[in-house]
Amino acid sequence: AQSFETVRVSPAEVGAATDGCDVLWWHRDAPLGDDVLSPGSVEAFEAFLEDGGGLLLTLRAMGAVDDLGIDPVAPDVVGTQSVAEPTGVLWRTLYDDHPAIAAFDSIRIPI
Numbered sequence: 449a450q451s452f453e454t455v456r457v458s459p460a461e462v463g464a465a466t467d468g469c470d471v472l473w474w475h476r477d478a479p480l481g482d483d484v485l486s487p488g489s490v491e492a493f494e495a496f497l498e499d500g501g502g503l504l505l506t507l508r509a510m511g512a513v514d515d516l517g518i519d520p521v522a523p524d525v526v527g528t529q530s531v532a533e534p535t536g537v538l539w540r541t542l543y544d545d546h547p548a549i550a551a552f553d554s555i556r557i558p559i
Contacts (some may be wrong), residue, residue, distance in 0.1 A: 455469065459474065459484055459485055459489045459493075460486060460488075460489055462489060462492040462493055462496060463488075463492035463495070463496075466492075466496060466501075469496075469501065470501065470502060471501065471502040471503070471504060472493075472496065472501060472502070472503050472504070473503075473504045473506070474503070474504070474505050474506070474509040474512070475506040475507055475509055476506075476507060476508040476509040476511075477507055477508060478508060479508055479511070479526075479527070480508060480509075480511045480512060480515075484512075485512060485515050485516070490515060490516060490517075493516050494516070494517065497518075503516075503518070507526075507527075507528070508526050508527060510523050510526045511523065511526040534556050534558070535558070535559060536556050536557050536558040536559040537556070537557040537559065538555060538556050538557075539555040539556070539557060540555075541555060
């Protein structure tokens with residue numbers, strides 16, 4: 449089994465703190481403000497990517513695509529959306545009498 453080290457840094461710390469990293473994962477649940485990416489941070493991200501590093505942007509961090517120069521076309525929408533209908537694992541009716549789902553009221557197991 450392989451192991452890996454994780455390091456938590458802010459966008460302002462990308463650079464020396466991320467030397468030796470293969471991939472940066474930036475997840476953000478709050479909207480991006482004007483102060484999140486300084487010119488120095490953008491340069492550090494660019495240097496990381498030019499050096500062969502990978503970048504995964506999730507949720508609202510996707511809003512930085514244009515600022516980082518990754519893609520000239522920014523996402524249409526970045527954020528969250530409420531879902532009104534039920535969600536979760538849908539158990540097949542063929543197995544609706546299985547003991548694993550006996551505690552649930554329906555074959556839809558909420559997540």
